[in-house]
Amino acid sequence: MRNVKLNVSYEGTAYSGFQTQPHRNTIQDKLEEAITALTGRTVKVTGSGRTDAGVHARAQIVNFETDSKIPIERWCLAMNARLPNDIVVYAAEEVPFDFHARRSAKRKTYRYAIRYGRLPDLFTRRTTLHHPTPLNKEAMRQALAVLEGEHDFTSFCSIHSSVESHVRTIFETRLETLVDDGMEDGQAGVIHLYITGNGFLYNMVRIIVGTLIEIGEGKRSPAEMQHILDAQDRMAAGPTAEPHGLMLWDVVY
């Protein structure tokens, strides 16, 4: 047996999320079907974490055990020949048996992309949230920084979460602005929010972003972020931002 690690990108638009489901339209299902087609054996793939329906991954990491003799350098192209064109395997390597894509992960980074302007940008619409009015980036940046460190993130966790502890550590946050080369010169902009942590609760990044948008709109002040965190109450935070702006950006082991 071997333990194989794959680096996978996907556009989540057409899928019901990462984790397998009965109707089998998930990223995990597509990966398992491709591996089975390659090796002739059923297999269970472990991901670094779930992504919700419509969420994308630049770098999802998965691992699985196989007794296949296929040389490791052939896995990448062999998998891509069997996967739909919105899922790509970028790298494959053989790893020790104690490597576990979820449990071994030390840091994960998510990116959330927002374009503000009167109209959506056609060419990034699948991976970027369109927000119709300007956003105060400096207020959003201040509020985002409040979340750095170890905190109880209950306020930013879906009430449907079943995990025991809501304590997580955010190592780093970053708000970048991009030049927009769409048609609304000077009236539109693109914001990329990066959040790196040791783990994330259910809907955590999307609720953080939903709250930051209210702060960017001026509906709440950046100073409120501390109160929302302290409240340890989902009702204190803003809405859950739409899934399609979110991308699993990087996983470090």
Added chain:
Amino acid sequence: MRNVKLNVSYEGTAYSGFQTQPHRNTIQDKLEEAITALTGRTVKVTGSGRTDAGVHARAQIVNFETDSKIPIERWCLAMNARLPNDIVVYAAEEVPFDFHARRSAKRKTYRYAIRYGRLPDLFTRRTTLHHPTPLNKEAMRQALAVLEGEHDFTSFCSIHSSVESHVRTIFETRLETLVDDGMEDGQAGVIHLYITGNGFLYNMVRIIVGTLIEIGEGKRSPAEMQHILDAQDRMAAGPTAEPHGLMLWDVVY
């Protein structure tokens, strides 16, 4: 009657090009159907030029005459409510009756996007050509510059073209390189080629790009570009590059 000018962006992936065809799956058909739904009258839209099947537009310009009393500032949102989400009207204005989207155009710019690297980039795959090996950008830049000025572009014109004169003027060319934030760090890159001219022959930009790729691969030298141009023979140039990397970038009147 009024003469209305619209600025339109579209992702061409799902369409059989700009110009109307019997099966009605073109950008022109979708625009005309939306205008008819709005005004209750059939209409004929004129574009600044045709784009082939699969080619995109950041800024296509169209005009049409209408007796509709709808205020000009309402056209944009009213059209977008009736168009599929891969076609967006960015601006509408009333123009003099002598404005003609094709005949009044002074300069047009096309952009062709190429990503080189082992694997395609998932998130730009609909608008960027994937080329599996590195390209010599400096050689491509030199060869591209040879095309500036007034020339007979027969070598870069589809043999299916029916226009009389193959003389066109290229005002400006530009090769830009972008930072690639995909998964193949250091092994991949993105090239954007911009070509501005007073008009373009059938498949002209795509044949120029197909030739530049052969130069970038080292199959031909940059000095050959002058010989290809002088030959006035389609057989002298390289293949027609795929449509999906091409985008009508800008039209100036």
